[in-house]
Amino acid sequence: MAAAGATRGARRLAERLRAEKRLAERSAGTGARTPTGPTVRDLRAWSLPGEAGLILINKPPGLPTHGGPGVERSVVSLLPALSRLLFGGGAEPLRICHRLDKDSSGALLLAQSAESADRVQRALREHRMSRVYWALCVGAPTPPEGILDIPLIEKETPGPQKHFKMALCPRFRVSSDGSVQRFRVSRSAHEAVTQYRTLEKSSGVSLLELQPLTGVKHQLRSHLALALSCPILGDHKYSHWGRLAPQKLPAPVLRSLGIPSPQARSLLLHLHAAQITLQLSPEDPPLVLRCAPPKHFLSALRRLKFSPPSLQDIPLPPDEGSP
Structure with a gap:
């Protein structure tokens, strides 16, 4: 009796796995895919007042800053959609100004132009950030x-x-x-x-x-x-x-x-x-972003x-x- 019960249990498990596999194959065939990870709505973003071209986001944990092999979603991949959300269609994609590890959360600066990104990166090199x-x-x-x-x-x-x-x-x-x-x-x-x-x-x-x-x-x-x-x-x-x-x-x-x-x-x-804390030039007062x-x-x-x-x-x- 115990052996028969184990056989029935194994058969039900095998049937369930086959059904899941067929469903996955059908989804793959139609291009359907369940999105995973944070979306552009999760990137709480603020334009810095008085600082044209700089955006602060509060990055959620688990979202890589940059893409790579096997990375389905990253801050970089969401930047075009975030640009459209903040500035409307036709807006240039935002740029990453510095690094924040995938598993960390918190403050990350973005720039609307290469010039704005350059100012932040120069401040970082010169220890003004x-x-x-x-x-x-x-x-x-x-x-x-x-x-x-x-x-x-x-x-x-x-x-x-x-x-x-x-x-x-x-x-x-x-x-x-x-x-x-x-x-x-x-x-x-x-x-x-x-x-x-x-x-x-x-x-x-x-x-x-x-x-x-x-x-x-x-x-x-x-x-x-x-x-x-x-x-x-x-x-x-x-x-x-x-x-x-x-x-x-x-x-x-x-x-x-x-x-x-x-x-x-x-x-x-x-x-x-x-x-x-960011001082964009030696003459400017520091910006404190939290x-x-x-x-x-x-x-x-x-x-x-x-x-x-x-x-x-x-x-x-x-x-x-x-x-």
Whole structure:
């Protein structure tokens, strides 16, 4: 009887899979496709008052800035539609001014013309543009605030699941006898400097304010996970070094978030670009541009009983005065 029941169950499963396959083939044949990911309506956009040609968007998490192999939708792919939505038909597509990682959310500047994009990129090169991020991290950094000045280098990880990650390439290391030794930094390494401070901590999670003073790929994620041992909540890439696996959360963190352990694998990255401070020319006063965190970030703050940080309380970079 048990064998017969198992056979019937296997037959029903096979029939369902065949039906799903036929439906997929029919959809492919007619060109029908279910759209996935954020749409142009999700790119909350504002024209900067008094700054013709610059647009601020609050990028949702999970949307890549640029396209690539296997990327169905990106900010770049949505720019023509966003241009039409903001400026009407025949408008020139907007341009990306700087980078924001796929899994991060928050402030991203766009430009209507190559000249406007050039002004922003020149300000970035000349250190007249700075960014502030908020991150929810597993653990609490020691000390609670400081500056990380540790170069980063991209490396292939060991083990059966070969993949590439940014790794620390420190100038100084502590030897087995406790002495500090200086090492020559690889030519392939990138200078990476991050300023951080702890805003709040509880239940094995901390809320950090971060200011990257350089712009290296995955700088904040790798500095927090590898230098401070405080990976960002929802960072499934840097929570383990040698393997690709979902982030494992301690029991107190799971209880505070109100989720079972298996659900942790679907957590989004809790890293948000909250503020951009931009001085378009040395003579101009700085523009202070702020974006509120997305729903998943605010929901985690509520569950952790953290006070949502105020955008108005973000300090400005030195020597830039008031907004």
